[in-house]
């Protein structure tokens with residue numbers, strides 16, 4: 286046979302084993318011998334049943350996604366499943382690890398599924414902007430019903446073997462020795478005798494489906510899709526399974542799949558899938574990591590508390606340091622309250638809460654940080670305060686401890702230079718709320734030791750964060766680009782757009798929230814203080830802050846908020862204020878359309894990203910996309926700003942920026958050389974994770 290697929294015979298049961306490390310993806314070199322093996326075994330009298338199993342750490346965890354968008358080499362998965370369904374003797378999938386996507390669809394082609402207790406089963410295609418294209422949407426409902434299938438396929442979240450058994454997806458769960466259990470099960474089925482009905486012909490779970498209830502469930506899910514096509518296509522495909530004969534529903538699923546796979550949204554989501562993996566690759570794979578067994582956090586405010594929770598959630602003990610007992614008590618109380626909310630929502634058990642709280646130690650004495658392996662500073666954003674803190678750390682931290690700052694903007698090189706051990710210093714820029722947000726900008730300073738960087742990126746992954754290594758500049762990658770995006774916001778208002786119009790252009794683009802709504806949520810005072818510290822001004826925002834309008838927390842900001850509500854209401858006072866200011870500055874107001882709003886906010890965002898690449902602050906264009914999707918809510922269906930630039934057409938972006946630059950004279954709108962180069966060459970440069978970056982058929986991409 287082939288090295289990827291082998292056959293053995295165990296007491297008359299044929300065992301077909303797939304061996305394609307690391308995750309047994311259904312690559313062509315697996316599909317071909319698998320098809321041949323099944324074709325041969327179907328008519329082999331020496332095999333009374335067939336078990337499909339996998340070597341290594343998991344059952345088939347999906348299709349080979351590097352094959353997407355390329356001409357399909359036969360046999361396709363669908364042909365293998367169709368063949369399986371003609372086998373008259375019992376076929377059994379033996380599932381361990383994760384049966385995902387094409388893997389689960391292969392298992393659905395078998396008469397029976399036997400799973401190890403720890404196995405997980407799911408159809409996560411929606412996360413790549415796709416639907417299960419190998420019959421999953423048509424077969425799964427035949428086993429577990431339409432409602433549960435819809436939830437599983439639209440969320441893409443796998444279920445446990447136990448749940449799968451209860452739902453009817455799995456026929457038996459075994460505690461250990463899966464293969465022996467599956468062979469025994471297959472043998473028993475063969476001995477009991479057929480006929481064995483393939484899943485395609487099992488309609489009992491579909492009969493009597495309440496279509497109106499299904500449609501209501503699908504409509505609920507559609508609301509959450511926010512412009513993404515895949516969840517809607519998934520729902521349509523499952524609906525077809527209810528309303529159409531099997532073969533027609535299967536053909537319709539194929540058509541929906543082909544449409545999605547050739548669309549921009551799926552290529553954007555696949556780009557992000559690779560981009561995240563690429564971002565995780567930092568130089569120094571073989572370097573010895575430093576030991577991180579306990580973490581110290583300085584400052585128990587908004588960020589310090591969230592960061593401490595992020596580590597405790599990852600199982601690490603945390604020592605939290607504050608300036609006074611009172612501040613410490615406040616910080617710890619907030620943490621406790623946050624966990625209590627999780628318990629009341631049912632996302633955390635009381636026992637897990639107690640366990641996590643048990644990982645915290647509070648202190649007001651720096652000496653208590655002496656044994657910490659990693660110490661993260663999250664005190665006020667003030668260089669003098671930060672240097673004072675790092676000065677103390679220099680004297681008390683153990684040799685080799687990693688010392689990090691959570692600064693949003695300050696120069697990490699300057700902080701490191703004030704220390705006797707700059708090689709141990711780096712930035713760890715978490716995002717608020719730090720226990721929830723996945724992004725971590727790992728800021729590499731000039732002298733940061735490579736193993737410090739590697740240790741921190743590994744650690745970030747271990748606590749469930751998406752780490753991106755960035756260089757030192759004001760605001761690093763994310764906040765620096767955010768400033769470029771925001772630079773035109775006030776100009777747009779002064780020229781005649783309202784906050785609500787700008788926000789609507791953003792939500793129509795796919796953001797969950799526009800910049801003004803976001804500002805109100807985060808608090809306008811943060812930016813105001815930062816501007817004052819840097820001698821900068823934002824005429825309207827400063828005026829709002831001077832009048833005490835800090836956003837949601839004060840009940841008014843760019844919008845008004847009725848007592849306690851989070852729903853923004855347009856505030857005529859703010860609009861009057863803007864008009865008066867425009868008049869005072871001699872700016873004529875006019876109608877401003879959504880297209881102009883996007884050009885003047887998101888084109889500068891891309892342009893700043895180009896400068897960041899040019900300066901080597903980010904290693905790859907795709908790293909910037911990972912930052913923006915995970916930290917700032919850039920719509921996943923657009924793949925992040927740098928990928929979107931390709932979709933939009935870099936040539937067009939350059940042209941429009943030139944126009945706006947000419948019209949306003951503002952430097953932020955002048956196209957960067959790297960952007961011009963992208964427009965000319967179709968590539969951001971060698972640093973780009975290029976595998977999935979080029980969009981076929983687009984001259985600028």
Ligand code: NAD
Pocket residue numbers: 583584585586587588589606607608612663664665666667670674691692693694714715716717
């Ligand atoms: P915060 O005001 O909520 O908390 C700061 C805490 O630090 C306070 O509790 C204060 O008592 C404590 N503190 C001050 N000086 C101290 C000292 N010398 N020793 C010990 N504790 C001290 O501020 P925050 O929003 O948590 O911001 C903290 C840092 O994180 C800043 O550098 C900020 O730029 C950065 N940051 C903030 C956000 C955000 O969204 N808030 C996001 C990313 C990064």
